[in-house]
Amino acid sequence: MNIAQKIAKESTITFSGLVYGNVNRYLYTALLARWVGAEFLGIYSLANSIMLISEVLGKMGLETGVMRFVSRLNPETDSEKIQKVIASALKMTTIFSLVIMVGLILSSGIIANQILNESTLLTSVIIIFAIAIPFNGLTLVSAFATQGFKRLKYKTLVTQFINPTFLLGSMLICFWFISTESAIMVPMLITGIIGFFVMVVVLKRISGVSNNQIIKAKFDSSLLKFSYPLMFVTILQTFMHWMDILMLGYFTDATTVGLYHPAARTAGLLQALLLSFISIYTPMASQFHAEGEREKLADTYKLVSRWLLISAIPISAVFIIFPGKVLLLFGPEYLPSANILVILTGATFIQALLGAAGPTLSMSGYTKLALWNTVGAFALNFGLNIYLIPKYGIIGAAIATLISLTILGFARIIEVQIILRMNFIDRKVIKPILAGLIVFTGLFFIKDFIMPFHTLITLILAGIFSVGIFGIILWVLKIETEDLDFFKGLKVLKGRK
Numbered sequence: 001m002n003i004a005q006k007i008a009k010e011s012t013i014t015f016s017g018l019v020y021g022n023v024n025r026y027l028y029t030a031l032l033a034r035w036v037g038a039e040f041l042g043i044y045s046l047a048n049s050i051m052l053i054s055e056v057l058g059k060m061g062l063e064t065g066v067m068r069f070v071s072r073l074n075p076e077t078d079s080e081k082i083q084k085v086i087a088s089a090l091k092m093t094t095i096f097s098l099v100i101m102v103g104l105i106l107s108s109g110i111i112a113n114q115i116l117n118e119s120t121l122l123t124s125v126i127i128i129f130a131i132a133i134p135f136n137g138l139t140l141v142s143a144f145a146t147q148g149f150k151r152l153k154y155k156t157l158v159t160q161f162i163n164p165t166f167l168l169g170s171m172l173i174c175f176w177f178i179s180t181e182s183a184i185m186v187p188m189l190i191t192g193i194i195g196f197f198v199m200v201v202v203l204k205r206i207s208g209v210s211n212n213q214i215i216k217a218k219f220d221s222s223l224l225k226f227s228y229p230l231m232f233v234t235i236l237q238t239f240m241h242w243m244d245i246l247m248l249g250y251f252t253d254a255t256t257v258g259l260y261h262p263a264a265r266t267a268g269l270l271q272a273l274l275l276s277f278i279s280i281y282t283p284m285a286s287q288f289h290a291e292g293e294r295e296k297l298a299d300t301y302k303l304v305s306r307w308l309l310i311s312a313i314p315i316s317a318v319f320i321i322f323p324g325k326v327l328l329l330f331g332p333e334y335l336p337s338a339n340i341l342v343i344l345t346g347a348t349f350i351q352a353l354l355g356a357a358g359p360t361l362s363m364s365g366y367t368k369l370a371l372w373n374t375v376g377a378f379a380l381n382f383g384l385n386i387y388l389i390p391k392y393g394i395i396g397a398a399i400a401t402l403i404s405l406t407i408l409g410f411a412r413i414i415e416v417q418i419i420l421r422m423n424f425i426d427r428k429v430i431k432p433i434l435a436g437l438i439v440f441t442g443l444f445f446i447k448d449f450i451m452p453f454h455t456l457i458t459l460i461l462a463g464i465f466s467v468g469i470f471g472i473i474l475w476v477l478k479i480e481t482e483d484l485d486f487f488k489g490l491k492v493l494k495g496r497k
Contacts, residue, residue: 017160024164033330038258045261049242051129056235058097058137063144065227070148087217097137104130128185132192142203167191236374244397247385262330263337267344286363298422305424313436314466319345321443343398354409377408435473
């Protein structure tokens with residue numbers, strides 16, 4: 001199996017999981033939006049953003065660190081070293097995340113009442129979400145450790161199948177049989193606990209690490225030294241991802257946040273594409289760099305970037321041409337956010353297209369540069385939010401995200417070009433760009449004909465047209481050899497040669 005086939009197989013496993021997981025989470029958000037209203041959805045969104053930012057502090061970047069260290073070792077000859085690395089990562093994550101949990105619980109009242117000026121319900125939600133932090137942190141570090149073995153199915157199984165299923169299922173049970181408030185709070189904790197136990201069992205099977213090794217493990221200074229700059233990168237990226245939510249909460253109210261959240265969640269579906277490819281590309285990039293295979297690294301960088309472009313265009317086209325219909329899935333209350341969806345789709349499309357440059361820098365050892373990139377983008381995003389939100393409200397938050405992600409993406413690809421002498425742009429990207437322009441034009445012309453139909457019918461027709469026409473045009477323009485290898489990789493999933 002060549003590189004293209006390997007990426008196809010593993011990214012398809014991840015993408016299928018991400019599709020299932022995102023559909024469940026999307027349905028979870030849509031049902032919350034319809035059943036509890038914009039204000040309660042805003043409270044959930046604020047608490048969720050606070051938890052995810054705190055969770056990053058608890059992980060200390062160790063999820064990426066353990067994945068990189070494990071991917072550079074041979075499981076057959078270096079099993080003892082691998083177990084020590086994993087045990088150290090899990091012990092450090094446990095200690096750090098417990099400290100963060102306690103700190104967040106103690107400060108929950110100040111955050112909710114004095115900073116965000118919200119009701120005591122937000123305090124309760126933050127406390128429950130804080131208890132989930134150690135479970136979530138250990139789940140993710142364990143999942144990334146299995147990714148270091150270049151096996152994505154276990155991480156995908158837990159984070160994209162089991163967790164979203166329990167998240168949606170427990171929310172339905174809480175809403176129907178307990179209360180609206182419990183539907184916001186309880187599912188996150190239940191999901192965290194179940195995901196933790198399943199993922200740790202899987203990791204023990206793959207790596208052979210034991211509870212005794214974890215308890216006796218020493219802090220691995222080299223692992224921590226590599227990881228902590230990535231913690232700052234991740235926390236700043238998480239801040240950037242949720243900054244619009246937090247600053248809307250600070251400058252406006254929970255209802256405004258609730259109106260913004262469906263557009264952000266919908267545009268964020270494009271990140272599933274980025275994660276599905278990056279999940280397998282990252283350990284491969286680390287391995288190629290460690291082995292001095294610069295040509296393989298450069299070729300894989302181009303392949304992944306082009307496939308991200310191909311995958312993102314048809315979805316982005318539907319979101320941009322039919323934003324109102326998409327947001328009607330959440331209810332008529334959210335129609336005013338249609339322009340927000342267009343802007344945020346542009347932002348996440350750029351993030352997906354240029355997304356391979358970030359892990360290319362990190363896995364090549366330029367973690368401090370990756371940190372400074374994110375610091376600059378964070379500062380820019382923070383300043384733009386302060387300036388734009390008071391003037392333009394939720395539109396200002398969306399514009400701030402678009403500008404900061406665009407500048408960050410271009411900065412990274414320029415650095416990869418200068419430092420590593422790698423460029424993802426070549427003549428092969430012309431075909432998907434041309435196909436994309438035709439698809440956008442076609443959707444614009446058929447819009448008036450299919451808009452009168454029911455929301456679901458309109459979106460289904462638009463999706464079939466977008467994907468179908470895009471695929472036909474690429475076929476007419478002739479599929480590249482690497483793309484054929486990619487499709488062969490998909491056949492591997494079915495057991496065919």
